Amino acid sequence: MTERIVVVGGGVAGLVCARVLQAAGRDVLLFERDAEIGGRVRTRRVDGFSIDRGFQVAFEAYPTLGRHVDWRALDMRWFAPAGRICTADGRTTLVGDALADPTLLWPTLTQGGLSWGDLWRVLRLRRDAVRRRFEECFAPATLGRSTRDYLAGLGVTPRGIARFFAPFYGGILLDRSLETSASVLLYTFKMLAEGRTGVPRAGMGALSAQMAAGLRPGTLRTGIPVAGVTVRDGAVRGVTLADGTAIEATAVVLATEAPALAKLAESAGSSVTVPTETRGVTTCYFASRTPVLPGRALWLNAAEPATVSHAVTVTEVAPEYAPTGWHLLATNTVGSAAALPDEGLLAGVRADVSRMSGRPLPEDLRVVAIERVPLAQVAQPPRATQAQVPVRTEVPGLVFASELWHSSSLEGAARAGEAAAAALIGTDRPA
Ligand SMILES: Cc1cc2nc3c(=O)[nH]c(=O)nc-3n(C[C@H](O)[C@H](O)[C@H](O)COP(=O)(O)OP(=O)(O)OC[C@H]3O[C@@H](n4cnc5c(N)ncnc54)[C@H](O)[C@@H]3O)c2cc1C
Incomplete structure (x- = not known):
């Protein structure tokens, strides 16, 4: 045989x-x-746009994955280590990792996205995550607690959790409820602190x-x-x-x-x-001549209820995702809203994006693709x-x-x- x-x-x-x-x-x-x-x-091609099977990024610091990919040959395009928090009143504030990019220090300290107390607590969480070895993130004390409970234990205020962690982890863990194990919070925080996140020039x-x-x-x-x-x-x-x-x-x-x-x-x-129990996501891809949500940071929707949890104009990071002269916006919907039929979903997405951008949507904005991924991740309680x-x-x-x-x-x-x-x-x- x-x-x-x-x-x-x-x-x-x-x-x-x-x-x-x-x-x-x-x-x-x-x-x-x-x-x-x-x-x-x-990644599939639609009308010259690169459409990933749901918006997803690769973490440069992933140790095992890194043994099997050549980041340089992939010609990676890296995101800013920052999130732009959008609240229900239409305000946006930038919160970033100033240790990774010092230019983020001033806006993070002065725009009031997070209180100084919460910024200090996030900094301590970052330091703790970096000090741990990878496997130590999965120690019983963290493994057995939910992210929400763990953050509350660190003293992060309900405002800090609602404005930053819910939409940010809504993006990473596709779970705005923060019921995911705190181990996952720690190891993803470690990966974010120790490397960049990005997409290959030609798509994931x-x-x-x-x-x-x-x-x-x-x-x-x-x-x-x-x-x-x-x-x-x-x-x-x-x-x-x-x-x-x-x-x-x-x-x-x-x-x-x-x-x-x-x-x-x-x-x-x-x-x-x-x-x-699975975590699903629906990514709506839109084309427009101008970037609707500009910049290389992830846009985080801190309003509730949210149709868009997080969004980014992918072409601000990787212009190769669209034909010359065009931009590609990816909006992500998680939780029960991800299963809305196209019409209701798009209406909610358009309303959220308009509020987040602070402007009416451009007239040339059109849908390129809707990617529904019911099993993007498995729940990790x-x-x-x-x-x-x-x-x-x-x-x-x-x-x-x-x-x-x-x-x-x-x-x-x-x-x-x-x-x-x-x-x-x-x-x-x-x-
Ligand atoms: C939108 C989205 C966002 C994500 N965000 C992140 C992120 O930010 N960071 C992160 O680390 N992870 C993220 N993930 C999760 C990550 O992509 C997955 O954990 C990982 O790709 C799983 O790989 P896998 O090989 O285990 O499974 P899969 O990629 O599901 O591969 C399984 C394969 O098996 C094939 N198959 C099934 N049945 C059969 C059969 N009977 N015969 C032959 N073939 C079969 C399937 O067709 C499939 O190709 C995200 C996923 C999605 C979809």
Whole structure:
């Protein structure tokens, strides 16, 4: 029997896993259900605009992801380390990380976005996050608490939480309620403090494409859903494709999103419970000749109720996202409003953007695309952020590469990919 390893799923987790296995000399075949690889990290072209599968940024400081991408070759475009807070009364104030960019000090101190007391508390949170090692962010004391509870414990005022943390983490964790574990708050704060956030010149999909380009020709099989895992005599023997074709393999890595993973695992007689609560986002992309929300900082909507949680004119950071002379605005809606039908959604988005910009919307503003991503991240409530899905299983030859082994993030997916490969090649890579 062939010594082949099959990887199911061509998102970041599957691509990282395939890369590590191949580097270790293994024969790998990766099956991806969709016509393109990348999973949640994809970009399509619409009328000359680059449309990411929901607005998303890459964190330069992610340690594991960084081992698998070449930021320079991606020609990254970096955001300002700042947020522009927009309140219900139409005022906007800039709050930024002056340690990363000293020009942000003056506006942050003088515009009153956060009180001086809250700025001091945010600075202490930043210092604490930087001092911790990555894994220390997941210590039981933080893992078991919600972000809201943790911030209140630090003395951050309800005003500071409502104006800054709710819309900012509405952006990062797609959760304005701040019920996500404080561990995620800490490690994302650490990543923000230790590196830049940005998008590749050619769109987020370039990140997946770059990873895929490192694989040997013939490794990737796209547009081919795997229907089940074949187990004989108590061990994995391969997979069955949706068209009934049997593919032999000595090991199978399930690198799909959690619900598909649970189903495929069941076909192999392995039972895994995956969380069902997901965080969805709907990104509306608009074109206009002038930038509606200018600048390289994220615009944060601190008003409630909010249709737009956060927004940014992507072309202010990466002009290549639009044809010459055009701008591309990305607005993001999270929570129950993300499921509004197009008409109601767009009406709410337009009203929020107009208030945030402080002007009537330009007449040439038009919708380019609406990206609905119901499963952008899995909910990460207190106590549930790590090892929700294991790497090793009780079935010999069956391994999981789920982001939920670590965290629902690009880093979590990369870690799971490395760990799954390590489990098969018998090494102990840091993960
Ligand atoms: C809009 C948005 C914003 C985000 N923001 C951030 C952020 O700011 N920072 C951050 O770190 N993370 C963010 N994330 C989350 C991050 O993108 C994901 O955590 C990560 O990409 C998950 O990668 P994955 O490989 O585990 O899963 P996926 O990307 O979901 O890949 C799984 C793949 O498996 C394939 N598949 C499923 N079933 C089968 C089958 N039966 N046969 C073959 N293939 C199958 C799917 O088609 C898919 O391609 C965001 C995600 C979105 C969508």
